[in-house]
Every structure is written in structure tokens, then in C-alpha cells.
Amino acid sequence: MAFDLSPRSPSADRAYQMLWDCRFCGTKKLLGVEHRHCPNCGAAQDPQWRYFPSDEDKKEVADPDYVYAGVDRICPFCGQPNSRNANFCKECGGDLSGAQDAAVRAAIEKGSAADTGVAADVVLEKHQAEMARIQGKTGQSAAMPKWLPIALILTLVVCVGLVAAFLFLRNSTYDVQVQVSDVSWERVVAIGQVTTLTGSGWRDSVPPGAYNQSCSPRQREYQVPEQYECGTTRIDRGDGTFIEQPRYCTRMRTESRTDSWCSYSYDQIMHVRDARAGGGPDQPLQWPNLSLGFRETEMNREQKLIVRFTGLGDKANQTYEYVVPNEEESTWRQFRPGQTYSVKFNRLEQAQWDSLSLTN
Numbered sequence: 001m002a003f004d005l006s007p008r009s010p011s012a013d014r015a016y017q018m019l020w021d022c023r024f025c026g027t028k029k030l031l032g033v034e035h036r037h038c039p040n041c042g043a044a045q046d047p048q049w050r051y052f053p054s055d056e057d058k059k060e061v062a063d064p065d066y067v068y069a070g071v072d073r074i075c076p077f078c079g080q081p082n083s084r085n086a087n088f089c090k091e092c093g094g095d096l097s098g099a100q101d102a103a104v105r106a107a108i109e110k111g112s113a114a115d116t117g118v119a120a121d122v123v124l125e126k127h128q129a130e131m132a133r134i135q136g137k138t139g140q141s142a143a144m145p146k147w148l149p150i151a152l153i154l155t156l157v158v159c160v161g162l163v164a165a166f167l168f169l170r171n172s173t174y175d176v177q178v179q180v181s182d183v184s185w186e187r188v189v190a191i192g193q194v195t196t197l198t199g200s201g202w203r204d205s206v207p208p209g210a211y212n213q214s215c216s217p218r219q220r221e222y223q224v225p226e227q228y229e230c231g232t233t234r235i236d237r238g239d240g241t242f243i244e245q246p247r248y249c250t251r252m253r254t255e256s257r258t259d260s261w262c263s264y265s266y267d268q269i270m271h272v273r274d275a276r277a278g279g280g281p282d283q284p285l286q287w288p289n290l291s292l293g294f295r296e297t298e299m300n301r302e303q304k305l306i307v308r309f310t311g312l313g314d315k316a317n318q319t320y321e322y323v324v325p326n327e328e329e330s331t332w333r334q335f336r337p338g339q340t341y342s343v344k345f346n347r348l349e350q351a352q353w354d355s356l357s358l359t360n
Contacts, residue, residue: 032240047102054117071238073099110232169347178309210264220259
């Protein structure tokens with residue numbers, strides 16, 4: 001959630017004072033705007049020690065001339081927080097042109113576990129942040145089990161080994177003698193039939209091309225997102241004040257509107273049969289004669305140029321089928337039953353048909 005922290009008048013948001021505890025003399029619940037120094041020992045306010053007050057300790061900024069100028073700037077010479085509008089430190093007169101912004105507390109939800117109304121242990125927070133930084137710098141090795149790197153290395157070795165074995169089996173080849181047992185072609189036309197189906201649904205779901213539509217008004221429910229106020233967020237503005245802004249959540253609301261519910265008919269082509277033609281290499285390729293029945297239509301055509309082989313030697317009695325690419329019809333016509341070829345097989349027992357070589 002984004003928060004608006006741009007300069008604004010006191011009437012835009014009611015500004016309340018952050019609290020801070022003096023870490024030198026122990027005075028507690030000092031006001032972020034009114035007490036820029038500890039009234040007990042004179043120590044300068046440290047923005048890191050500011051915190052959100054409880055409702056009982058909450059005090060609105062009373063100065064009628066107060067205008068939010070932005071996050072305080074910390075004097076690089078004496079550490080005094082100064083107004084965003086100041087050019088020189090009000091404490092020591094130092095130049096603020098290179099001053100850093102004051103620390104800002106993270107926004108919290110009012111009434112949450114983080115909204116304690118007491119000062120945070122800044123020393124502990126810094127220690128935890130430093131430990132997190134060191135742990136991140138060392139790559140979280142302290143939390144890693146000793147066996148995990150070994151397991152990862154072994155897994156990597158196994159994966160590399162499997163890939164290497166697959167590549168070897170795929171690329172390592174040996175010669176096999178095969179003999180042409182049959183040469184044929186086949187042409188298939190898939191035939192579909194137009195079937196009329198019916199359906200119903202809201203108008204925006206009626207399929208294109210639907211006909212015989214009959215629509216009637218009906219109440220349709222929609223899920224509509226809506227926002228509602230579900231709490232209050234406290235936002236540190238970095239100048240010793242904070243504001244409270246409503247926190248909004250989203251929920252779904254059911255809403256009914258009049259829409260059209262339609263019944264309709266539509267056509268769908270469903271595969272019903274195939275028409276086939278086939279022959280040998282000495283016959284011209286031709287498509288089967290089609291005799292289309294009631295509401296039948298052609299769906300698609302497929303051609304296959306087939307050469308079947310029988311293995312010889314160690315591959316005796318094993319059969320293989322080679323489908324020649326359609327653009328290589330002239331090559332396919334050169335195959336004849338009884339011809340012997342040499343073809344390379346890889347160790348996965350896959351034939352490399354582009355290596356076919358006539359041996360007789």
C-alpha cells in the first residue's frame with residue numbers, strides 16, 4: 001500500500017507527536033515536536049529512538065503554525081535533527097546541504113502486535129540487522145547442513161552422467177543390413193459430417209455462427225470487488241510527527257443485473273470415416289474417389305510414401321518402416337523389393353534413415 005507523505009497543511013491530516021526516550025538520563029515519553037532536546041539533561045533528540053505512542057499518550061500537534069515540510073535532516077557535524085526547510089543546523093550552524101534523512105519507523109497497523117506504545121530496542125535491532133548482513137555475506141553457510149553440498153555435487157554428477165550417456169547412445173552408431181520387403185503409397189481423406197447441436201447460456205457465451213437463437217431476460221449474478229475500511233495505519237513522517245490513515249481491504253460483493261439467457265443451435269463437424277487409396281511405386285498417386293453422404297464434408301488429406309524393410313544378420317526377421325518425405329517421391333520410386341541396403345542404427349535402436357546406402 002502506498003502512503004502519501006507529500007507536504008500538506010494540518011487540515012489535510014491530523015498530525016500527532018511521536019514519542020522518544022532519552023537514552024542518556026532515561027526520561028521517557030518525550031514529545032517528538034515539542035522536545036527537540038531532553039528537558040532533563042539537554043541531550044539532543046535521536047530520531048532512531050522515536051516510537052508511536054499508545055492512545056492514552058497520543059498528543060496532537062498544537063502549534064497553529066506547524067506545516068509538514070518533510071523528513072528531518074540530520075546534521076553531519078553534531079547529529080541534531082533539523083527541519084527539512086533548514087539550510088544550516090540550528091544547534092551548531094553546520095551546513096546541511098549534504099545531510100542525510102532522519103530514520104523513519106516502519107508504518108504499522110493500529111492495534112497490531114507491533115503497535116506497543118513503547119520504545120523499540122534500537123541496539124537489539126541494529127545487532128540483528130548486522131547479524132543478518134553477516135549471514136547474508138557468508139551465503140548462509142552456517143545454516144546449511146554439512147551433507148547438502150556433497151548431495152548437490154553427487155546430484156550434479158549423476159545428471160551430467162545421464163546426459164552424457166544419452167548423447168553417447170544417440171550419437172554412437174553401427175551398421176545394419178536390411179532388405180526391402182515392400183514399397184507402397186497410401187492416400188487418406190478424412191471425412192466428417194455436419195452435426196447440429198443445441199446449447200444454452202448467457203448472450204456473451206453464445207458461440208460464433210450459432211443460429212435459431214431464442215433469448216429471454218434473466219437476473220445474472222456478478223462478483224464485484226469493493227473496498228471497505230478495515231483498520232488504521234500509523235505512518236511516521238520523519239519530523240517527529242505521525243499521521244493515521246484508514247486501511248482499506250478488498251472483498252467480493254454479489255450483484256445482480258438483467259441479462260439475456262439464450263438457447264441456440266450450432267453446427268459441428270465430427271469425423272465419421274476415412275476414404276483410402278493405395279498402390280505400389282509403379283502406379284500413379286491418386287486420391288480416392290469421394291462419395292459424400294448427407295451433410296458430409298472433407299476434413300483433411302494425408303499422403304504416405306512407405307518403404308518396409310526386413311533386417312538381416314543379427315536383425316533377422318525384424319521389420320522396419322520408413323516413411324519417405326513427400327517431396328522425395330522420385331527417391332521413393334527407386335526402391336524395389338529384394339534390394340539390400342546398409343543403414344546406421346544408434347545405441348537407442350533408432351534407424352538413421354538418411355544414412356541409407358544401397359549395397360546390391
